[in-house]
Amino acid sequence: MYSPRPRVRHPLPVLSEPTPEEAKRSRLFSPLRLRSGLELCERSWIPAMVPWRASPEGEVTQEVLAWYERFALAQPGAIVIEATGIRDVPSGPLLRIGDERFVSGLAELVAVVRRASEGRTRLFVQLIDFLRVRRRPARDKYFERFFEPNERHRARLAELRGDERWLGAGDAELRAALAEATEAELDQVLEPRELESLRFGDRERVTDGFDPGIRDLPKTLPSLFADAAERARRAGFDGVELHYAHAYTMASFLSATNTRTDGYGTTLEGRLRLPLEVLAEVRARVGAAYTVGARMLCDEIIEGGSGVDDARHFGVELARAGVDFLSLSTGGKFDDAKQPKVGEAVYPYTGRSGFECMPPALSDERGPYARNVPKQAQVRAAIRGAGLDTPVVVAGGIGDFALAEGILERGEGDLVGAARQSLADPDWWRKLREGRAHEVRRCVYSNYCEGLDQKHRAVTCQLWDRERLDEPGAQLGDGGRRRLVAPR
Numbered sequence: 001m002y003s004p005r006p007r008v009r010h011p012l013p014v015l016s017e018p019t020p021e022e023a024k025r026s027r028l029f030s031p032l033r034l035r036s037g038l039e040l041c042e043r044s045w046i047p048a049m050v051p052w053r054a055s056p057e058g059e060v061t062q063e064v065l066a067w068y069e070r071f072a073l074a075q076p077g078a079i080v081i082e083a084t085g086i087r088d089v090p091s092g093p094l095l096r097i098g099d100e101r102f103v104s105g106l107a108e109l110v111a112v113v114r115r116a117s118e119g120r121t122r123l124f125v126q127l128i129d130f131l132r133v134r135r136r137p138a139r140d141k142y143f144e145r146f147f148e149p150n151e152r153h154r155a156r157l158a159e160l161r162g163d164e165r166w167l168g169a170g171d172a173e174l175r176a177a178l179a180e181a182t183e184a185e186l187d188q189v190l191e192p193r194e195l196e197s198l199r200f201g202d203r204e205r206v207t208d209g210f211d212p213g214i215r216d217l218p219k220t221l222p223s224l225f226a227d228a229a230e231r232a233r234r235a236g237f238d239g240v241e242l243h244y245a246h247a248y249t250m251a252s253f254l255s256a257t258n259t260r261t262d263g264y265g266t267t268l269e270g271r272l273r274l275p276l277e278v279l280a281e282v283r284a285r286v287g288a289a290y291t292v293g294a295r296m297l298c299d300e301i302i303e304g305g306s307g308v309d310d311a312r313h314f315g316v317e318l319a320r321a322g323v324d325f326l327s328l329s330t331g332g333k334f335d336d337a338k339q340p341k342v343g344e345a346v347y348p349y350t351g352r353s354g355f356e357c358m359p360p361a362l363s364d365e366r367g368p369y370a371r372n373v374p375k376q377a378q379v380r381a382a383i384r385g386a387g388l389d390t391p392v393v394v395a396g397g398i399g400d401f402a403l404a405e406g407i408l409e410r411g412e413g414d415l416v417g418a419a420r421q422s423l424a425d426p427d428w429w430r431k432l433r434e435g436r437a438h439e440v441r442r443c444v445y446s447n448y449c450e451g452l453d454q455k456h457r458a459v460t461c462q463l464w465d466r467e468r469l470d471e472p473g474a475q476l477g478d479g480g481r482r483r484l485v486a487p488r
C-alpha cells in the first residue's frame, strides 16, 4: 500500500466508555426513519466488506451465513452485504444476484441475519457492476497473445533503432523484437494503453467507445440494476445500496476522468446521467416504499479525478432524485494502484486513493481516525443546504464511541459506518450499548484484513484469527491455521 512521507504511527484514540444510560441517551443508539418508511433502530452501520466466502459460482455458502450471522448477533442498525454482482457472469467467489437461481441462497442469508439480530438489524445488499480486469501477463505472453502490431509501431521502432528494415518487418518478427526490447524502448514504441496492458494487465474503461458492450452500458445497466433490486426485494432484503463508489463502473461514470462524448460523460450533468437513470429504473421497479440508497465517493483522490465539489453536486442531485440514504466513502481507484506481480490483477486499494479509502494507523500527521469525515460533512451540508434531509452515512477510521457520537452531534453525518472495527470485534456495538467498552477488541488499523482481500483470500482479522483454533465447531480456513469467524 501507498505510504506517506514522513510516516507517523498513530496510537488509538483514548477509549471512551459510555455507561449503559449514556449509551441509551446517545445519538448513536437512537433510531432513524428513512423516507421509504423503514426505521433503523440505531445509527450504527456496518458498511459493505467483501470477505471472499461465496462459492466459485457466486452463491451463498455456509461460510457466508456464518460471517454475517456473527455481525448480526450484536444487532447493529444496519448491515450492508458485500458488493454483489448484478450480471450473470463468472466472477470467482464474489456474491452474485444476476439470476433467479441466486435468490434462494440470499433469502437464507436474510433469514439468518433476522434470526441472529432478533429482527432488529436492517439488511441491505450492495449492488455492483464492474468491468473486466485482466491479470498482468508475462511479457512474452503479452506480445504473443494480446499485442496487435501496426504501422506506427514499425515506424517508431525503425526510427528508434535507426534501421528502416523494421518498416517491413512481419508481425511475428515485430512481436519477437518487442518481447526482447528494453523498457525504455517500449516506452517509445507502444501506446500508453498498450504499456498499461503489458505492465498492469488490460483493464476496460467506460470510455472505451470502440467496444459495443461498453458503448451500450447506458442501455444495459438500468435494467440489470433494476432486475437485481427486484431479486433483492424478493429475497427479503430491507433495501439495496447502489454501488457508485470506488473503482467500479458507476463510479467511473461519475468520475471527472469520464470523457465520454455521447451525453454520458464530460460535464457534471453528463457524468451523473447514467447514475440517475439507473436509480430511476430501480425506483420504478421496486416502488417508493422500498429502500434504495447509494454509495459514492466524497473525493476520488486521483489526479484529474472528482473532488469534494463534484461530490457535493452529485450528493444533492442523488438526494433530490430520491435515494433513501447516501453512504460516503473515499478513493479506492485503479488509476493510482501499484503495479501487480505477473499473474496477478491490479488492486484498487494500493495507491494513495486506497490509503484514503481504508486509512491505516501508519499514516501522515493527520492520522486515520475519521480523516475524511470533514469532506463527507461538506457533502451532507450541501444536501441540507438544498433543503433535503437524506441521511448520510460516514465512514473511514471510526472505531470509538466518542468519535462516532461527536460526528453525529456536530451534524457531520447521520449514520456511523465502521467496517474494520466491526470486523475486529463484531460485538463492539453491543458492548458499547451495555457499558462494556473496556471489553472491545479494538481495531489497530493494520490493514492485515485488506492484505487478504488483495490476495483474494478469506478475510479475517489478525487480532482473532489464530485464537482458540481448537474450539468445538470453529470454522477454520488455510488448512486449519486460521479461524474464519471471530470468537465470542
Ligand SMILES: Cc1cc2nc3c(=O)[nH]c(=O)nc-3n(C[C@H](O)[C@H](O)[C@H](O)COP(=O)(O)O)c2cc1C
Binding pocket: 047, 048, 049, 050, 051, 082, 083, 126, 245, 295, 329, 357, 358, 359, 395, 396, 397, 398, 417, 418, 419, 420, 421, 449, 450, 453, 459
Ligand atoms: C476487507 C474489506 C472489504 C471491503 N469491501 C467493500 C465492498 O465490498 N464495498 C464497499 O463499498 N466497500 C468495501 N470496503 C470498504 C469499507 O466499506 C469501508 O468504507 C472502509 O473500510 C473504511 O471504513 P473503516 O475505516 O471503518 O474500515 C471494504 C473494506 C475492507 C477492509
Ligand code: SF4
Binding pocket: 420, 421, 423, 424, 442, 443, 444, 445, 446, 447, 448, 449, 450, 460, 461, 462, 463
Ligand atoms: S486486521 Fe483487524 S485490526 Fe487489522 S485493520 Fe483489519 S480489522 Fe483492524
